[in-house]
Amino acid sequence: MTQIYNFSAGPAVLPREVLLTVQQELTDWHGSGMCVMEMSHRGKEFTQIIHEAEADLRKLLGIPKNYKVLFLQGGAHLHFSMIPLNLLPENGTIDVVNTGHWSKIAIKEMKRFAKVNVIASSEDRNFSYVPAESTWQRSKEASLLHYCANETIGGVEFADIPKSEVPLICDMSSTILSRPMDVSKFGLIYAGAQKNIGPSGLCIAIIREDLLGKSRANTPTMMDYSVHADAESMYNTPPTFGIYVAGLVFKWLLNQGGLVAVEQKNIEKASLLYETIEASNGFYHCPVDKPFRSRMNVPFNIRNEKLDDDFLAGAKAAGLLQLKGHRSVGGMRASIYNAMPIEGVRVLCEYMRTFAKSHG
Ligand code: PMP
Secondary structure, eight states, X not given: XXXXXXXXXXXOOOOHHHHHHHHHHSSSGGGSSSOGGGSOTTSHHHHHXXXXXXXXXXXXXXXXXXXXXXXXXXXXXXXXXXXHHHHSOTTOEEEEEEOSHHHHHHHHHHTTTSEEEEXXXXXXXXXXXXXXXXXXXXXXXXXXXXXXXXXXXXXEEOSSOOOOSSOEEEEOTTTTTSSOOOGGGOSEEEEESTTTTSXXXXXXXXXXXXXXXXXXXXXXXXXXXXXXXXXXXOSSXXXXXXXXXXXXXXXXXXXXXXXXXXXXXXXXHHHHHHHHHHTTTTSEEOOSOGGGBOSSEEEEEESSGGGHHHHHHHHHHTTEEOOBOOTTTOSEEEEOOTTSOHHHHHHHHHHHHHHHHHHO
């Protein structure tokens, strides 16, 4: 059978080793006689699983003691309304940077509950870059700053953490754990699991403790960060299986030497792909300005877009799956999260070169 490489943007490829461990442990977790899916979330077995997962995540990201780690549901989407409800008063203002699809969705949703001030946008050039920080029109009234560290659809990634005098809020869904991050620079980080963490259905938030306890009176209980923090993510039934798989992914990352080592691999993988695009004499084109090209999601277009279907069909036959770009932008996109082996990227690059040669 052809070796399959899955370039989906999420839910995305999981480490093979992790899947094999899940398979081995599926019907009997560590001699308990139970599958993790069958365990009480308050039992001693699952308590061990969630504690270990949190400890390993803390180790990986160097999360300071004054931050809570929350295992939540509702996806990254729910945070778009949790953020204003928890962190801003009724007439509060949030500054935001608009770098693409997910920034726009966050803005639209936050507007229901807050004044949203777009301090910079790259919409003028079809979201192909991150506006220079020196041009950001920060507002005096704002008490938060929100940005999306990696636009999963556009393939635009912030190279650095922005400076901010107000708490910095970051949608890190598609870049978390791909490189070391100084968590102490943030007020809140949130990320859906289904890219670099584990299965969908789990969303992780990392929040500085002094931001807790300030939710508006009408905040639904399930949307109150403090409720989840006080209950150690056990206010209601958490997504237990997702937390278990995430914990295995964290161990897999630690075993590779942590995020410094992981980042090196990601740089190598992304470079291979961008170099292949650059070396194609315009046959392939990446719409993103070089300094902001994502290491996780690599969008590219074929000069003659009539070849798109042939490219995708040939890729599929070669075992290279889910390369079609998001329906809103078209073209191609190769998502190369942590779990994509470098061999998969090499096979894709080889396929791209061969395709270009035979269709150029
Ligand atoms: N933000 C980013 C950067 C994303 O990539 C996604 C999902 N692709 C979301 C938010 C929304 O996540 P969810 O579907 O988990 O709500």
